[in-house]
Amino acid sequence: MARLATEADPRGRTRVQILRSGWPLMLRTTLPREPDVVTGWVARDDVAQVHLTAAGAGPIGGDRLRLEVRVGQGSALILGEVSPTLLLPGPHGERSRTEIDIHVAAGATLAWLPELVIAAQDCRHRTDIRVTLHAGARLLLREEILFGRHQEQPGTFRQRLRVVRDHRPLYDQELAVGPGTPGWDGPAVTAGHRSAGTLLVVDPDGSAPAPATARAPHTAVMALAGPATMVSTLAPDTATLRRRLDTALARIVTGRRQATVQRSPRGAGPAGIRVRVPPRRR
Template sequence: MTSSLEATARIVAEPDGRGGTALPVLAGAGPIALRRTRGHRVTLIGSMAAPLGGDRLALRIDVRPGATLELTSAAATISLPGRDGAPAHYTLDLTVGEDARLDWLPEPVVAASGSTLHLTTRISLAPGARLRYREEQVLGRHHDRSRGAPPGRLTSRLTVHRAGRPVLDQQTDLGPGAPGWDGPACLGGHPTAGQLLTVGLPAPPPPPPDADAALLALPGEDATLLTAIAPDALALRRLLACSQQH
């Protein structure tokens, strides 16, 4: 018998006709609770421990033409082991319409010891859409590392298309069993990794020369990707925050 669950949450944002954003659909599901906190901001609140091994969770966001949506979270998403060792799956489908904007700024995803998470993010942008997408990954909880326990396994696939053309297609595989994940070509001993993707926004400044970070130009004149690794989540956030554009 398994305790795994399947749940899909949905958000639809559209102009309210008064210069603001309406949310005709704000539907949480299972462990994904959604709260409108102010203006065009929605906060994701975990209503129970998740994702657990075997869970299949999904969040679908549709930002319709002319609307603006910012998504944050109240706490980190912590991947936990299930009873039978099965991986958890978390799928994000983000669609941004013409002249619309999405700011995706949640707290980190943490791979707790013994867990396996497959995170799939698909982003579809219409012409003129604007995107700021921050992704932070932490290998192991603090008390896992303090007792010498290995982190969990985290496989993340991110694909981004604008007007049907590919902007980015990448996969990272981190944690025990992933080839070379902790070597000098990947994390180099650091427990955190992250990136800031911007499309349709001013290019961020380059990171400090002594930082373990790189700013890359992506297809199109206004698409960039800042990638970074750091010794802890706070240092990682500082690297990514210094390049966020409003």
């Protein structure tokens, strides 16, 4: 099991309290990000930055992986991944499993940005993600899934994401694709698209995104209690998928910045929030 925990020091600045890798999940502290949409949403200079990397291939059929993350009260963490995760079949047809347990304490902030998950042909995998948010906690979570490698059908993949806030369910979603899942590629699920992604933003101080967020095709926006916003999209390829999620996040951050400016006293700035949206490639 890999474990990561942050806390606020006596001066209120974030520091990494526990950094314990569990093969093949390796945790490493990393240099600060360049200012971008994510740092604009976090809006803190003392954020801890950690990346998860794999020390071996997989998960492979039969593997059982577990990651535990604790973001202590008043601290802030950006957790990313170095590379995509490729789910592979095992030699005996066994199912692999990943369990991720996240707790974000009162007044804490977590931006969790895992890289793409690729469900390779013949894999059998289940992922369970449980997120617990306490009063005033903020969460930015992005997930992206590719159904099989180039010109191959996906294996059997099932993922459940459950978020609880103040002991009440906020978001509970399960996706199942691949053989043995009737209708997974039909119009009610993936509609024949090769990739799917979700963006979940829980921000008690934020505001709902502008309706323009939903202009991208095959993209839905839902306002949740919290307040929180969920953006779900389907795309023919991963580049389009990431672009749509990045655009949605930029609009959410911009809406939060505008709301903060409106609440600030006359002459005050937007609480240090900086937003820089990379130019669109032509």
